[in-house]
Structures are given as structure tokens and as C-alpha cells.
Amino acid sequence: MLYTLISLLVLFWIVGLVSNIGGSFIHTLLVLAxxxxxxxxxxxxxxx
Numbered sequence: 001m002l003y004t005l006i007s008l009l010v011l012f013w014i015v016g017l018v019s020n021i022g023g024s025f026i027h028t029l030l031v032l033a034x035x036x037x038x039x040x041x042x043x044x045x046x047x048x
Contacts, residue, residue: 002040009033
């Protein structure tokens with residue numbers, strides 16, 4: 001689910017760069033998605 005969200009945000013970011021629509025909002029969402037992804041990678045589930 002998280003990877004799907006990140007993929008969609010990257011796609012929307014690229015479309016926003018090309019067509020210059022909603023630039024700052026998409027950039028904010030992209031930064032948020034990358035921060036959540038990094039947080040999940042660092043604190044991911046650890047099996048014992």
C-alpha cells in the first residue's frame with residue numbers, strides 16, 4: 001500500500017513538473033511520502 005502511494009505521488013510529481021499544475025502541493029506530498037518510506041525502512045518489522 002505504501003509503495004503504491006509513493007509510486008502515485010512520484011507520477012503526479014512528474015506530471016506536475018511537465019504541466020505546472022499544483023506544484024507546491026505535490027512537492028509537499030512527495031517529501032512526506034519519502035519521509036514516511038525512510039521511517040518505515042529504519043523502523044521496519046524485525047523478525048526474531
